[in-house]
Amino acid sequence: MPKLFIFALIAICTVANAQADSRGLTVQLKASEARDATVLEEVELYSKSYALVIGNDSYGAGWARLAQARNDAHKVANALRARGFEVTLKLDLTSREMEQSFKDFFLDKGEDPDARLFIWYAGHGHTEDGEGYLVPVDGAAPQNRRKFLTTALSMRDFGKFVRYAESKHVFTIFDSCFAGTIFNVARSNDTPPQITRITAQPVRQFLTSGDAGQTVADNGSFADLFIEALEGKRRADPNADGYLTASELGVFLDTKMSNLTNNRQTPRYGKLQDQKYDKGDFVFQLATASPTRTAQPTAQPDKETVFWQSIRNSQNQADFQAYLD
Numbered sequence: 298m299p300k301l302f303i304f305a306l307i308a309i310c311t312v313a314n315a316q317a318d319s320r321g322l323t324v325q326l327k328a329s330e331a332r333d334a335t336v337l338e339e340v341e342l343y344s345k346s347y348a349l350v351i352g353n354d355s356y357g358a359g360w361a362r363l364a365q366a367r368n369d370a371h372k373v374a375n376a377l378r379a380r381g382f383e384v385t386l387k388l389d390l391t392s393r394e395m396e397q398s399f400k401d402f403f404l405d406k407g408e409d410p411d412a413r414l415f416i417w418y419a420g421h422g423h424t425e426d427g428e429g430y431l432v433p434v435d436g437a438a439p440q441n442r443r444k445f446l447t448t449a450l451s452m453r454d455f456g457k458f459v460r461y462a463e464s465k466h467v468f469t470i471f472d473s474c475f476a477g478t479i480f481n482v483a484r485s486n487d488t489p490p491q492i493t494r495i496t497a498q499p500v501r502q503f504l505t506s507g508d509a510g511q512t513v514a515d516n517g518s519f520a521d522l523f524i525e526a527l528e529g530k531r532r533a534d535p536n537a538d539g540y541l542t543a544s545e546l547g548v549f550l551d552t553k554m555s556n557l558t559n560n561r562q563t564p565r566y567g568k569l570q571d572q573k574y575d576k577g578d579f580v581f582q583l584a585t586a587s588p589t590r591t592a593q594p595t596a597q598p599d600k601e602t603v604f605w606q607s608i609r610n611s612q613n614q615a616d617f618q619a620y621l622d
Contacts (some may be wrong), residue, residue, distance in 0.1 A: 320346040320381045321411075322582060342497060342580065343466070344411040348382040349402040350374045353420030355389045359438030366419035369472065369520035373417045376524045380581060382415065392433040392448040399450075399458045407462025413579065414467040419520070422473030424509040428452060429475035456501075456569060465499040468543045468579035472519050474507035474562075498576035501569035502543040504550065507562045514562060522553055529583040543579035 321343040352370025354363045367388050374384045385406075387398050399416075407414055421432035423439055430449035437444035452475075459467055507513040526533035526541060526549055533549035534541050547566030555563045568575040 343413045346382040346413050347406040348377045348384045348415040350417045351387045353389055353434050355434050360421050363515050365515050365517045369419045369517050376527055389434045391435045395433045403458050403461040407464045410463045412464045414464050416469040419472040422475035424475045459501050466579045468502045471505045474511045474513045475509055496578045499574050500577035501574040502579055504547050504566040506564055508565055511562055539583050541581040541583055
């Protein structure tokens with residue numbers, strides 16, 4: 298990761314709740330990752346927070362009916378509203394409805410470049426010839442290949458829809474099992490880095506509750522872990538800064554689900570395979586977080602010195618050229 302602009306983003310203002318006027322997130326940029334580092338400026342990381350939550354239960358045509366997808370969708374929607382998201386809840390979508398819902402969400406809500414977009418999909422998923430697919434309630438069985446490909450939504454198409462959004466941060470969780478080609482696989486127990494300025498860069502992130510060929514439990518456990526992490530009831534925030542990034546959430550859910558199922562269900566997480574959308578990190582504020590405002594110091598650091606310290610160990614020639622410019 299380039300070390301250009303290595304300032305910490307320490308959020309100290311409260312996230313708006315469901316009844317508040319603002320649904321954004323204000324953060325302070327610091328000169329370094331140290332907890333007592335000098336505050337350089339305060340910025341609004343997100344102006345609005347939008348979520349699309351989908352739960353598909355009523356399957357036919359060879360697909361087993363699910364018992365918990367709609368219930369999980371309701372629980373997730375409520376948890377997101379409590380964290381300040383404006384939520385669109387959709388249940389038992391057909392092929393046409395599901396494709397249109399994604400398009401409308403990314404085009405309408407995604408027209409704000411400063412908004413954050415979150416998507417939750419609970420339902421059947423399938424892998425065909427190495428490609429991941431989302432299955433609507435009227436989706437055909439894979440044995441009828443032509444009809445299946447006509448009704449299911451491929452990850453390639455989903456990746457295209459994600460690019461419609463102008464919003465800088467988009468995070469999608471699929472509570473389903475499949476393999477996809479649109480994101481880089483990340484399986485690591487390393488502690489994610491502190492939130493830095495790079496966090497604010499554009500990103501399209503993804504998390505699945507299982508891998509290709511695995512049977513994902515239809516018992517609500519994955520959704521419950523997500524909600525408990527969001528509410529601060531789980532130790533999903535390793536640096537204890539009161540904020541939960543998508544990367545931290547990926548590590549937590551991967552580790553927890555893998556352990557709980559003896560590796561029968563191993564989540565996957567990563568970022569869109571696109572240089573424009575693989576830098577930043579989606580940020581939630583934990584429900585139990587109550588950070589206090591740090592007093593603004595009287596002395597400001599020399600910004601040129603801070604810039605040099607942030608890139609001096611970089612191996613990227615462009616960083617040094619930016620410093621010289």
